[in-house]
Amino acid sequence: MKNNNLIKILDCTLRDGGYVNNWEFSLESTKAIVKALIDSNIEIVECGFVNQKHKNSSDSTVFSEISQVNELLLSLDRDIESTDFCVMVNKGDLDIDSLPSYNKKSGPVNMIRYAFHRKDWREALDDIEILIEKKYRVYVQPMVTLSYSDTELLEMLTEVNKYNVYAMYIVDSFGAMFGDDFRRLHYLFENNLKKHIRLGYHSHNNLQLAYSNAIDFIQIKDFEREIIIDSSIQGMGRGAGNLTTELIANFLNKKKSTEYNIVPLLEIIDKYLESIYRENYWGYSxxxxxxxxxxxxxxxxxxxxxxxxxxxxxxxxxxxxxxxxxxxxxxxxxxxxxxxxxxxNVDLPINFSVDFFKDQNILVLAPGPSLISQKENVEKFINTKKPLTIAVNHIPKNFKPSYFFFSNQKRYDKFIEEIEPEKAIITTNIHVNSDSSNYKVVDYNTLATKTSNKNDNVTILLLNLLIDQKVKEVYLAGFDGYKFDSDNYSYTEYDRIVERKVMEQQNENIIVSLNELREKLSINFITDSVYK
Structure with missing residues (x-):
């Protein structure tokens, strides 16, 4: 490997990338990622978190002990001597006093990245001192570095200089640093940190500036100081993701004549990460x-x-x-x-009669696709039962509802011009552009706080209203539930949930609410639903 000794890449895919998939990397994929990073000549591989509160699993990159990381690394069919391996410890997640001292014979993990919040930095230095005494190379990670004042940073740097730390970091936890922010912090760190202490940069890509800030870091670095740049394969990381390993490695190959091998990283994306990306999107939003x-x-x-x-x-x-x-x-x-x-917090006057729906046979038309795919079932029910029909947050294509119930401002704005005002029932959070007396208005807060999880899903709100109206039984159509990789609406809706985790959470919340409401209301489904 012929790389620049003063510029090193630390890949954090298995640790920071774990925020995407809850660190549920299979043992196979974990080993493959580490081997690919070794083959790519990445100098430092972060293997995950160490958290003694976590119950260890072979298919997770959160470990309860460093020995488990060492065991994994020693099982690889690779020469690991030329690569450094580290783990991250968040303050409070590990009893530092009980941590065994570093012993090369025990395994290759000799580096610990110790992360802490601004309020804890003085206490963190006590833990860092113990880690150094235990022969670990310590990376000091002050999370949300932008939250510190210059005075606080100077005080912290003065204290850090008293210890033999391996590296000190600028951490852009929220991806909020513009170029001038980074250069200001770099100036403070560069001119007040002892020269033997390496300077690191950990970025997030919320403003799409991780790459440009990293290049800036490379170009303005002090000739004598070693720098460390954090990145992850495919930029995998929480939210907007991180600096992309293959991109910064390619830049260094082109501009600094390094010899990072990009192909193994691309193979990892193709074989393992792309499928995770499709189900758990990360990137700009x-x-x-x-x-x-x-x-x-x-x-x-x-x-x-x-x-x-x-x-x-x-x-x-x-x-x-x-x-x-x-x-x-x-x-x-x-x-x-x-x-x-x-x-x-609205001023819309409530004008809804307390017994408007009393003794009514009611069918709720939610906007799920079963309203179309099972149209015959719905039509048969309507023709037989002659119910009062209430559409929620949309206008059905194939039915003419008695009333329309809106609690979502965006859906109201989309459909209201097509609805006769006297047929509209709205919650008090809706902002109207016409005389509100034309609509029937119900109190949002009252309906939204009736379930233990304060669920303001429109159908749940309407069911709460019906309970208040002494309705004993209700029928539901089109209340299908969220399904990943499916069209969840009976009409074209662009502003929709697309992430699997969010859909699953929404479904769970609705099930909890429905179970509570079933104690007060008989709820019947006439189309397919995950909530049955």
Whole structure:
């Protein structure tokens, strides 16, 4: 291997890429990825997390002990002497005192990347000192480096200089660094970090700047200092993903005369990662742009975007309600609270009669494709039972509903011009452009908080309304449930959920809500559904 000794690539596919598939790499794929990285001459391979709270599995790259990583590496049919291997430990996930000291005879893992949040950096240095005493090469990983003030960074660098750490990192956890942000941090680190300490850069690609910032890092590096650039194969990583290993390796081959072998990386993409990518997309998205713009944890914006009922302006307003202390760590309860409060904070007057649906025989027409594929079943039911029909968040192609129930602003905006106002029932979160007295209005917050999981799926909201109206029995058509790789709507809908995990979670939430509602309401399906 003839690579530049002062520029090294650290591949983090098995660790950071694991956020995509919950670290469920099969033993076969894990070994194949490590061997491909060795064959590609990548200098440093990160094998995963070590977390003593985790129950170890041979098909996972979260390990409970470093010995398990060593055992895996020693089983490879490769010469591993020329490659360095590391693991990441998040502060609090491992009892540092009980960790065995590094012994070359035990295995090749001699590097630990120790990650911590801003509030914990002083305590983290105590753990780092112990790791160094145990003969490990320690990478210092201050997550969300942009969240530190210059004064805090200078203080931390001064303290880090007192230890014999192997590397100090600039960590762009939220992919929020522009070029000038990176250069400012690089200047601080470069001019205040001892020369023997390597400088690393870990990026995320929310703003699509990981590649350009990495090239900038290479071009402005100090001649004497070794630098480490983190990347992952195919950019695999949570959300918008990471710097792409094959791209940065190719750049170094072209511009720095290194000899990285790109083909084994492409083979891994073709054989293993492409299928994961199709089921668990990573890459640029609106959600990741928004998280970078607000410098907040990407799960906040992803949660709101996946609701599929908020405008971008509304999402920005909700993200703007997070204070700086809340932005760094995802708190699902907090974002659910902000979401619910935002949608409940409206002035639309409630004018719906408390017994409007009382004693009615009711059929709900949800927008699933079975409304078309099983049209005959629905028509037969309507002709026989003569029910009052309520379409939710859409206009059915083959039926003429008695009423239309809308709780989703986007769907309302799409269909409302085709609906007679006196047939529209809307929730109070809907913004209307005409006289609201033309519509029947029900309270969103009341309906959305009736189930334990505060489910505001439109059909669940309507069922809650029917229960309030003393309805005892209801029939459902087109409430199919979400299916991956299927058209989940009976009409053309572009603004839809596409990720398998999100679909599965939506289905689980609806099942929980339906089980609660069945105690108060007889729910009958006349078309196929995953919720039966």
């Amino acid at each position: 609106i959600a990741h742009f928004l998280s970078a713009s607000f410098n907040c944890h990407p799960n906040y914006s992803t949660f709101l975007v996946n609701k599929k009922n908020l405008s971008i302006v509304d999402i920005q307003k909700i993200l703007g309600l997070l204070d700086n202390g809340e932005k760094k760590n995802f708190n699902k309860h907090r974002i659910e609270e902000l979401y619910l409060n935002f949608k409940s």
